[in-house]
Amino acid sequence: MKLSGNILSMGGINMDFVMYAERVPVPGETVKTDNFNTFSGGKGGNQAVAAALLGGNVKFFGMLGNDLTSSKLIEDMNEKGIDTTSILIRENNTAGVAMIWVDKNGQNSIMFNPGANCLLMPEHVRAHSSLFKAGDILMTSMEPPEETTFEAIRIAKKNGMLVVVDPAPAPEVKFPDDIPYCIDIFKPNETEAAKITGVEVDDKTGTEKALFKLHDMGFALPIITLGNKGVAALIGKRVSYFPAYTVSSVDTTAAGDIFTGALTAHYGKGKSIEESIQFACAAAALSTTKKGAQTSVPVLSEVEGFLKLHQ
Ligand code: RIB
Numbered sequence: 443m444k445l446s447g448n449i450l451s452m453g454g455i456n457m458d459f460v461m462y463a464e465r466v467p468v469p470g471e472t473v474k475t476d477n478f479n480t481f482s483g484g485k486g487g488n489q490a491v492a493a494a495l496l497g498g499n500v501k502f503f504g505m506l507g508n509d510l511t512s513s514k515l516i517e518d519m520n521e522k523g524i525d526t527t528s529i530l531i532r533e534n535n536t537a538g539v540a541m542i543w544v545d546k547n548g549q550n551s552i553m554f555n556p557g558a559n560c561l562l563m564p565e566h567v568r569a570h571s572s573l574f575k576a577g578d579i580l581m582t583s584m585e586p587p588e589e590t591t592f593e594a595i596r597i598a599k600k601n602g603m604l605v606v607v608d609p610a611p612a613p614e615v616k617f618p619d620d621i622p623y624c625i626d627i628f629k630p631n632e633t634e635a636a637k638i639t640g641v642e643v644d645d646k647t648g649t650e651k652a653l654f655k656l657h658d659m660g661f662a663l664p665i666i667t668l669g670n671k672g673v674a675a676l677i678g679k680r681v682s683y684f685p686a687y688t689v690s691s692v693d694t695t696a697a698g699d700i701f702t703g704a705l706t707a708h709y710g711k712g713k714s715i716e717e718s719i720q721f722a723c724a725a726a727a728l729s730t731t732k733k734g735a736q737t738s739v740p741v742l743s744e745v746e747g748f749l750k751l752h753q
């Protein structure tokens with residue numbers, strides 16, 4: 443397929459409220475921290491910003507409220523060069539919010555309330571099917587209702603788009619049988635891959651078993667991100683491994699989203715899947731050295747410089 447370089451990004455946009463502390467509280471415990479920040483986030487928003495800063499021409503499709511937080515989230519995406527004119531605004535509703543705890547190793551735990559993101563329905567996708575253009579890429583995660591994302595995937599494939607799906611958070615429902623065949627690149631992390639396949643992804647054997655199971659389910663090109671253990675992908679009939687870069691991580695929030703945005707932007711420019719995964723590994727690693735979600739996306743020159751240094 444000849445790609446245009448245009449990316450239609452769909453998913454959730456949230457405001458993140460982040461506490462940094464030595465460790466996260468256990469049930470019943472209160473932990474004090476003097477380190478609190480708010481950042482623009484949401485898996486969809488983070489992917490879109492990563493794709494836009496790393497070479498993609500990005501338009502966003504999703505739903506927000508008419509509150510001040512929604513306006514701020516849109517403003518931040520506009521600043522990064524994302525076309526936000528197709529974001530639908532739902533009156534008397536609010537943006538999604540996420541409460542995030544980050545421990546001293548940069549590991550995060552997240553709870554989120556999707557707000558207006560979860561009011562995006564399949565009929566909204568159908569009403570805006572003209573956004574789904576042949577040769578463009580649909581890049582989506584799963585924060586809006588599952589049936590809405592499934593409808594977008596179907597329309598994208600029917601209209602001749604390349605479809606990249608990051609199944610985060612892992613869907614609570616089974617993928618309808620036709621959906622895997624509509625997806626060109628499928629990028630779960632190890633937890634999502636385990637939930638979707640029923641295979642434990644805790645060692646090399648489990649990872650490979652999950653990759654082949656995903657392939658049997660109909661996902662043409664499954665890529666599993668394994669945190670600091672790197673990435674495993676089933677490319678053609680072979681499993682390829684991409685080691686993670688070692689960096690000093692302060693906050694791993696959104697690293698997976700940034701991986702997906704970077705991968706999509708690079709692949710959309712005509713790079714090979716191997717080059718695109720390598721590029722995405724570098725972007726994701728760099729993002730963990732900075733705090734926050736959208737604020738932690740590196741720019742193209744940083745990723746290119748980093749890759750040169752680590753050849
Ligand atoms: O993946 C990180 C994101 O998950 C955060 O930005 C938060 O908003 C939640 O959606």
